[in-house]
Amino acid sequence: MEPVHYSVQGNEILQIFRENFSKEDAVLFLDGTAGEGGHSLLFLQEFPNSKVILCDRDPVMLSRALARLDEFKNRVVPIEINFSEIDSDLLSSYGVTDAPQGILLDLGISTFHLLHSGRGFSFRESEPLDMRLSPDSGLSAKDVLNTYSKDKLMQIFYKYGEERWSKKIAEVIVDRRKLNSIFYTSELADLVSKIIPRKFWPPGRHPATRIFQALRIEVNQELAHIETGLISLLNLLRLDGVIQVISFHSLEDRIVKNAFRDYAKEKGFTLLTKKPILPSEEETKINPASRSAKLRVLRKTKSVDKKYRREDFEEEEESDV
Incomplete structure (x- = not known):
């Protein structure tokens, strides 16, 4: 419901x-x-x-x-x-x-969109990394994560997510995708959770919140x-x-x-x-x-x-x- x-x-x-x-x-x-x-x-x-x-x-x-x-x-x-x-x-x-x-x-x-669209806007469920507000139009979050260069990923994480761990997260994503592409929200959320030390997690929020925001802004060119x-x-x-x-x-x-x-x-x-x-x-x-x-x-x-x-x-x- x-x-x-x-x-x-x-x-x-x-x-x-x-x-x-x-x-x-x-x-x-x-x-x-x-x-x-x-x-x-x-x-x-x-x-x-x-x-x-x-x-x-x-x-x-x-x-x-x-x-x-x-x-x-x-x-x-x-x-x-x-x-x-x-x-x-x-x-x-x-x-x-x-x-x-x-x-x-x-x-x-x-x-x-967060709870019922099935497009991967939230890390609460394991869903395909899509994040497009206009379905079937443009790059998906999966495309961004698996094709952008390390520097470009670092830039969007820092600029759109104001994430201080942007460099390390981008490095790990690039290393990870050499073995397997990242397809699901749960994969990304788990990856970020392991990178950011628990003592630096934002109070009351999932540590991947800023990364999900940055990806959504990039995918939809919101700004x-x-x-x-x-x-x-x-x-x-x-x-x-x-x-x-x-x-x-x-x-x-x-x-x-x-x-x-x-x-x-x-x-x-x-x-x-x-x-x-x-x-x-x-x-x-x-x-x-x-x-x-x-x-x-x-x-x-x-x-x-x-x-x-x-x-x-x-x-x-x-x-x-």
Whole structure:
């Protein structure tokens, strides 16, 4: 039996939208990370004249969210897409000609993915090392572990997992795969557990937690999608609209914090959260997975100077290398 699904910081997110929109308004929301559909359910219930553009890169999650929102299906536009690929042209192709007024990104990995997807996101069960949020697309975690060079593995473990034992873990993985490829989560979890001395295990967490996080970020290119997607969505947002983003670790939060700060300084946006909103003590007791969540909010108060073009952003990135 699957656990009860909780919408992380749902009360806080709903309150912020209440403060900026009237209940009677015909608000167009964009949920860029549908997950189980919990946040969108709150929007549809609270704003009876609203519509939701429901997006997720994982067709399984999108299907689960749609099933949950079935009673509101006439007010939902489902799109199987990574939020980083959303722009006005894409929305137009689905018959959406207006810009969204409320945008939400919940950057956390869902409980379903961790416990029930069978894709190897967690070390709790012995599952194939996949970790792809878009099934059957791109490299799997198994591919990364068994083909990347020692230096490249060390780099992603350190950069995306902030793991101090990155060098040693990469060395052991490369030596191990000369004998046998690493296929299962249990193999990787056991290997890391033996490398890191017990006295250095993080309190209350499995010693392989950081390595699993790093692999997931690499496989799904999560940080790159956040950087690109935020720029696109900030420019897509309607004037007087509000965007809310929940991050779960420092690497994500740093990107969100810097983008929001820059747009507040240079693009005519207003920062509604000088410090991130943290989950309440009550919420963390009910849903311990929410304890690391940080919510940041930005309001669009002036028009953006130029229309966002993906190729411009990519050229700027290349010039910085």
